[in-house]
Amino acid sequence: MFSGRTPASLSPNRLTRALAELKAAGAPILDLTVSNPTREGIAYPREEILAALQDARSLTYEPTARGLLEAREAIAEWHAGQGATADPGSLILAGSTSEAYGWLFKLLCEPGDAVLVPRPSYPLFECLAELDSVRVVQYPLVEELAWGLDLSELDRLVRPETRAIILVNPNNPTGTYIKHDIWLRLQEFAAYRSLAIISDEVFFDYAWRADPRRVSSLQGPHLALTFTLSGLSKISGLPQMKLGWIHVAGPGQLRSEALERLEWIADSYLPVSAPIQHAAARWLELTPQIQHSIRTRTAENLASLQAAVSAGSSCRVRTPEGGWCAMLEVPRIHSDEEWALMLLENHSIWLQPGYFYDFQREGFLVASLLPDPDAFQIALQRLTGILGPY
Ligand SMILES: Cc1ncc(COP(=O)(O)O)c(C=O)c1O
Structure with a gap:
């Protein structure tokens, strides 16, 4: 009945299913995947x-x-x-x-x-x-x-x-x-x-x-x-x-x-x-005003991420040249999917696994720099607890 232009299966993958179940159970997720700047408390000139x-x-x-x-x-x-x-x-x-x-x-x-x-x-x-x-x-x-x-x-x-x-x-x-x-x-x-x-x-x-x-x-x-x-x-x-x-x-x-x-x-x-x-x-x-608000937010979160990670964790921030996210290089003791699932299910932190972007190798998680800085800080504290020196 349907053309092959849409996927053969529309069932969600393992991570999406786990996220949906946790949300349905009311778990407070620290979402570090947000790509939508309009819902993170970033200042916009609303009336204008x-x-x-x-x-x-x-x-x-x-x-x-x-x-x-x-x-x-x-x-x-x-x-x-x-x-x-x-x-x-x-x-x-x-x-x-x-x-x-x-x-x-x-x-x-x-x-x-x-x-x-x-x-x-x-x-x-x-x-x-x-x-x-x-x-x-x-x-x-x-x-x-x-x-x-x-x-x-x-x-x-x-x-x-x-x-x-x-x-x-x-x-x-x-x-x-x-x-x-x-x-x-x-x-x-x-x-x-x-x-x-x-x-x-x-x-x-x-x-x-x-x-x-x-x-x-x-x-x-x-x-x-x-x-x-x-x-x-x-x-x-x-x-x-x-x-x-x-x-x-x-x-x-x-x-x-x-x-x-x-x-x-x-x-x-x-x-x-x-x-x-x-x-x-x-x-x-x-736009200059809006970009300033977004940059202030992403810069604050990037600085927190760099400070948290340089304080003795076993992961590394791969500082990007530009954009709204940062890459975390994590020990390859788990696959990217296992890392993302473990962080989500055990610590309520939702990060994108590298495979979502098709990295050539395992060992990457991607963090959006847009989230509310307080939530970002809490997620970082938990992350550094988990990623502390192995
Ligand atoms: C590299 C890149 N191009 C395009 C888009 C989509 O842009 P638009 O909202 O204009 O379709 C995205 C969305 O995140 C993106 O990351």
Whole structure:
């Protein structure tokens, strides 16, 4: 009856089942997996955010497939403020970054074609690709290169049916950014093989410190067709508003045709509501303030984590270059799943096991840095008790 685009089995895995049972029994779980900043007591300019939705222009329906010019101009201006050049005429608005991926798969791939995706990384691509009958082929990010990209590995994996290379810049959860030298080589690599580059930059603004080697994919040269994805979900900490975008760059004719075809796809869905598009410019004005609140929170929790772990525990914090989470390297006396299950069932701490992100080896847990600092501290005290010197 049903297509193979949805999973053969929808039953929850062992960890999800254990979590649901504990929650149902009313156990107070210290959740260090939260990725939603709107429910952790982070300060938002609440009135201003809501006031932006009161725009009388929203009473009229004026569909534009690429998205309202005013919103695209505001997004281009935001990127310019971050030191990257984005052209409003090269932007297409979507309901989210996730939706934008689907549009790019439809644009670039026939059923059965493949895209190269990083490993470890956020487990989003596989299900999005499957929904479009596209295969994902994982390329390794090399731990010894601070989870950087190795072009010879990519080369080994390219097949005639490969259409695109997906980058996550910075990667989630390793936090690694694309650097200038590899960016230039990757552009040549992709152009030579007629591959598109899709760069997911949702966390780009959340670097822990400056590094002049870092690049945004908005930055040329664009020898290959290059799509940069971002959205309000992370940039403005407003995942509930559902606004993402695709910036298209590349050699002249290829770029114009990609834009026209994406516009055609967007026109078939027209998912972004008028109030959201009219509010976007104001929300982007409020974004520095929101980012400051989020950064203050993640910095406080990262400092606590580093202090707790350096105080004699047997685990190590792998400090990321950017993003909203940190990796804990734990002794490989248990599998990642056993660690996560033991911490959950015996100590009420809910951490993501590394396998969730497809790390090449065991020994990693991933902690979100968004939780309420008091709850985070309690979880850390328990963790250091458990992970004290072995
Ligand atoms: C790397 C990455 N890209 C995209 C997304 C999803 O973004 P959106 O809410 O715009 O679909 C996430 C969500 O956590 C993510 O981690």
